[in-house]
Amino acid sequence: MNFPLISVERVSKVLSLNKKQKNVLKDVNLHIDHGEIVGLLGVNGAGKTTLASIIASLHPATTGDVKYNGVSIRDNLIGYRLKLGYCPQNPNFENNLSVRENLFFAGRYYGLPLETIKQQADELMHTFELTQYADVTPDKLSGGYQRRLLLARTLMHNPELVILDEPTVGLDPYARRALLDAIKMLKTKQIAVLLMTHYLDEIEELTDRVYILDEGRVRAHGTLAELNQRYHTQTLEELFFATTAKNIDSDNMQLDAAKSDNQEAI
Amino acid sequence: MTIKNIIIKNTALNTFIWLLWRDVRALRKTFINQWLDFSFLLCTVVILNTYFMPFMGVSKSFGVLMLTSQIAASLAWVITGDAGVWAYDLQGSKSILYELTLPITYRLVYLKYACAFAIKSVSINLATLPIGILLVFKVIDFGAISPIKFLGAYLLSAVVFAFFNLFVVVLYKNVESYNRFWMRWGMIIWMFSGLFTPWAVMKKASTLAGYFLLLNPFLYIYESAHAAFMGQPGFINFWTCILAMLVFSVLFMLFGMKLFKKKLDCV
Numbered sequence: 001m002n003f004p005l006i007s008v009e010r011v012s013k014v015l016s017l018n019k020k021q022k023n024v025l026k027d028v029n030l031h032i033d034h035g036e037i038v039g040l041l042g043v044n045g046a047g048k049t050t051l052a053s054i055i056a057s058l059h060p061a062t063t064g065d066v067k068y069n070g071v072s073i074r075d076n077l078i079g080y081r082l083k084l085g086y087c088p089q090n091p092n093f094e095n096n097l098s099v100r101e102n103l104f105f106a107g108r109y110y111g112l113p114l115e116t117i118k119q120q121a122d123e124l125m126h127t128f129e130l131t132q133y134a135d136v137t138p139d140k141l142s143g144g145y146q147r148r149l150l151l152a153r154t155l156m157h158n159p160e161l162v163i164l165d166e167p168t169v170g171l172d173p174y175a176r177r178a179l180l181d182a183i184k185m186l187k188t189k190q191i192a193v194l195l196m197t198h199y200l201d202e203i204e205e206l207t208d209r210v211y212i213l214d215e216g217r218v219r220a221h222g223t224l225a226e227l228n229q230r231y232h233t234q235t236l237e238e239l240f241f242a243t244t245a246k247n248i249d250s251d252n253m254q255l256d257a258a259k260s261d262n263q264e265a266i
Numbered sequence: 267m268t269i270k271n272i273i274i275k276n277t278a279l280n281t282f283i284w285l286l287w288r289d290v291r292a293l294r295k296t297f298i299n300q301w302l303d304f305s306f307l308l309c310t311v312v313i314l315n316t317y318f319m320p321f322m323g324v325s326k327s328f329g330v331l332m333l334t335s336q337i338a339a340s341l342a343w344v345i346t347g348d349a350g351v352w353a354y355d356l357q358g359s360k361s362i363l364y365e366l367t368l369p370i371t372y373r374l375v376y377l378k379y380a381c382a383f384a385i386k387s388v389s390i391n392l393a394t395l396p397i398g399i400l401l402v403f404k405v406i407d408f409g410a411i412s413p414i415k416f417l418g419a420y421l422l423s424a425v426v427f428a429f430f431n432l433f434v435v436v437l438y439k440n441v442e443s444y445n446r447f448w449m450r451w452g453m454i455i456w457m458f459s460g461l462f463t464p465w466a467v468m469k470k471a472s473t474l475a476g477y478f479l480l481l482n483p484f485l486y487i488y489e490s491a492h493a494a495f496m497g498q499p500g501f502i503n504f505w506t507c508i509l510a511m512l513v514f515s516v517l518f519m520l521f522g523m524k525l526f527k528k529k530l531d532c533v
Contacts, residue, residue: 110281
C-alpha cells in the first residue's frame with residue numbers, strides 16, 4: 001500500500017491562552033505526497049504555524065495523529081526527524097560560528113560522515129551563493145543571505161520533507177526571486193515542501209496543491225484549478241476571500257464545499 | 267533492545283554530543299574576555315579580603331576562604347548570565363526550536379544546556395584559580411589542599427548551579443520574573459550559603475537557622491569547596507556535601523525537565 005509521505009489525521013490543538021482554553025486547530029486533515037509542494041494559506045491566527053509545528057514534531061496534537069509513511073511519528077520520533085527539515089521564519093544560527101561551521105554542525109547533528117558534510121556544505125554554499133561568505137559569521141549577512149543560509153542548513157541532511165515558514169518575508173525582489181528558485185529546485189530533487197506564506201503569487205507559482213486554513217479548520221484544499229472551479233473563482237485571491245471567515249458564514253454553499261473538502265482529506 | 271532502538275538512541279546521543287561540542291566551540295570567541303572579567307573580579311575580592319580586611323581584625327586566612335568562595339561564586343555568575351540569555355531566548359526568538367526539531371529528545375536538549383553551562387563556567391573560572399593562589403601565596407596552607415577533591419566538588423558545583431538555574435528559568439513565566447527571583451530570593455539563598463561564613467559559624471549563631479540552612483542547595487557547594495581547599499575541620503563533611511549536591515542535581519534536573527516540557531509544550 002502506498003502511503004502519503006505525511007498524513008495529518010483529525011488533528012486538533014487546544015491551547016491555554018490567559019487561562020482560557022482556545023481550540024486553535026479543529027479536526028484538521030492534510031496530506032503531503034513524496035516530492036510535492038503543498039501551500040498552506042490562511043490569515044494571521046488561522047493556525048498555520050501551530051499546524052506546521054505539529055507536523056515538525058515540535059508540539060503534540062491534543063487529539064489526532066501525524067503519520068510519516070503510514071506510521072505515527074510518535075512511534076519513531078527520532079527516525080522521523082532524520083527525514084525532516086524545518087526552516088523557521090526567524091534566523092536562529094550560532095553567531096559565534098562561521099557560515100561553514102554552521103553547516104558543518106548541521107550535518108553532524110544528523111550523523112553524516114565528514115566527507116559527505118564537506119561535499120554537501122560546498123555544494124549548498126555554491127547553490128545559494130554563500131561561498132564568498134563561508135568564513136563570515138551569520139549575523140554579518142544581509143537578511144536575504146541569512147534566509148539562504150537557513151534553507152541551506154535545512155537541506156544539509158537531504159531531508160524528505162522541508163517545512164518553510166514564510167521564507168520570503170522582508171526580502172528584496174532579488175533575494176526573494178533567488179529563494180523562490182531554490183524552492184523550485186527542491187521539487188526537482190523530489191523533496192516535499194510544506195510552504196506557509198501570505199504571498200499568494202508564491203503559492204500560485206510554486207505549489208502543486210494548496211490548503212486554506214481559517215479559524216483552525218481546513219476550509220478548502222486541492223489544486224488551484226480544482227478550487228477555482230469548485231468555488232467559481234478566477235484567481236487565488238478571489239478564492240482566498242471566498243473561503244475565509246468573513247465570507248464563509250454568509251455562503252452556505254461554500255461552507256458545504258469546505259466540509260466536503262475536509263471529509264475527502266480524511 | 268532491538269537494533270533499530272540502538273541506532274535511534276545512538277543518533278540522539280550523537281546529536282547531543284555535537285550540539286554540546288558546538289557550544290564549547292562557540293566559547294573560544296568569548297573565552298579571553300570572560301576570563302579577564304572574572305580574573306579582575308577574583309583579584310579584587312582576594313586582595314581586599316587578604317590585605318585590607320585584616321586591618322579590621324579579620325584573620326588573614328579569610329582571604330583564602332574568600333578565594334575559594336569567589337571561585338565557586340563566579341561559577342554561578344557565569345551560569346546565571348547564560349541562563350538569563352536562555353530565558354530571554356525562550357521568551358523571544360526561541361532559537362531552541364531548531365534544536366527541538368533535530369533527531370534528539372527534549373530531555374537531551376535540556377541536559378545539553380546544563381552541560382554546556384557547566385563546562386563554560388568551569389573552564390573560565392578554573393583558569394582564574396592560579397592568579398588567586400598567587401595572591402594568597404603567603405597565607406595559604408598548601409598541605410590542606412586536596413586538588414582531586416577540589417576539582418570533583420568544583421565540577422559538581424557547576425552542575426548543581428546549571429540545573430538550578432535552568433529549573434528557575436522554566437519555573438518562571440518570563441525574564442522579568444527570573445530576574446526578580448534572583449533579586450528577591452536568589453540573593454538570600456546565596457548570601458546564606460556559606461559564601462562568607464562557614465555553616466558551623468552560622469549554626470553557632472543560631473542553631474535553628476543552622477539546621478534550616480541545611481535545605482539550601484548552595485550551602486554544600488561552598489562547604490565542599492572550602493573543605494577541599496582549606497581542610498575538613500570547621501566545615502560540613504566533604505562526602506556529605508557531594509551526596510547532597512548529587513541529590514539536588516537530580517531533583518532540579520527531573521523537575522526542570524518536566525517544567526521544560528510543559529513550558530515549551532514539546533514532544
